Amino acid sequence: MKRILVIDDDPSITSLLRRGLSYEGFQVSTAPSGEEGLRLARETPPDLVVLDLMLPGLDGLEVLRRLRSADPQLPVLMLTARDTAEDQIQAFGFGAEDYVVKPFRFEVLLARIQARLRQRQARSELRYADLRLNPESHQVFRGSREVVLTGLEFRLLHTFMRQPERVLSKSFLLDAVWGSDFFGDTNIVEVYIKQLRQKLGEPRLIQTLRGVGYVLREKSPGR
Template sequence: MQTVLVVDDDPRMLAMVRRGLAFEGYRVLEAPCGQDALQVLRNGEVDLVVLDVMLPDLSGLEVLRKFRAAGEDTPVVLLTARDKPHQQVEGLEVGADDYITKPFSFEVLLARIRLILRKRSPDRSELRFSDVLIDLQRHQVRRGDRNLHLTPLEFKLLQTLMENPERVFSKPMLLDRVWGMEYFGDANVVEVVVSGLRQKLEEGGDSRLIHTIRGAGYILRED
């Protein structure tokens, strides 16, 4: 689980971003001011910082300067109502990885966070869980000594679950991850694709790996 620190003195903004990120499976830490943010950053592992520029003590730019001066390269996304080009350039020159102007949609923030973290993650050529192997480069899947012939949606669904084993995914979360945020069709399509994927994984009497959590969603785990 990746950790995101959200720094903002607006309780409503903090609550909105916290709920959205927690729903997407991130661990969320909060700080209402610059000094608290620096203390959190000194005390623990943070994978990304969402940092408001206008804070009651230190400005977000001052926090970022101190953070970078300490040699830290954790990615930082700045939030601000200042939309002048030179103000955006200033934030990027200080060391921000991205810059979002207020007001903004949570979907835009989420997309920027995912992109930055994906670029920071080491490239992987394969995923393993139990006796299932996904070769990401060849787009192939094996279970034991069997080759599985999956549709593109089944492949992406299995990849999502194998990247997050033992985690429950609701239908809306899977629609977002697998079908994309632009999909507005019937959510029951998730059941259809899960059913097809299960049949291929369990062919020949192999044990069930994708389990239904009633009222919550689906989880990848061994019996």
């Protein structure tokens, strides 16, 4: 469930958005001030922020600046009564991804939110050859086929996808996937590599370099 943080000091707005967005399947938190909004964002990082410009205490632009400093990829949608071109230019200059003027239609705001979330998901997707892995939705696709993985299989593939064509030793994979405090059978790496290869299918993308480790690499003809 995607988390949305609404930072606005108008209780009628926050009430409307809490009800409407919750009905659409989002987890919604609200804050009446910039300071409270920043605290909630630190404690439970949201997937998107809806932010008013005119707030008590810290103004919306300063809140925006701090949010983007903490997470440059966080989508922030401005929802404000200030409708001048100068206000919009300033907000986009501080890193806002969208700007909706009050009064607004909920359906329009919802469409904007969904579009920004789709863009964020697309940006976070990792690709190699015909393989796609999305760390946010925990989905993996080989071509058009979805590959269903266990949690450990997903973490193992994620480790390879973040470092394609780099040779990773067994000890590196044990530490990255199972943790430095793992004291079980080190053959577990081979077991999970085999399972992952079977699920991903052919042509094989995870290659073995005997005595060295494993690498995510397309096999060259004749090798």
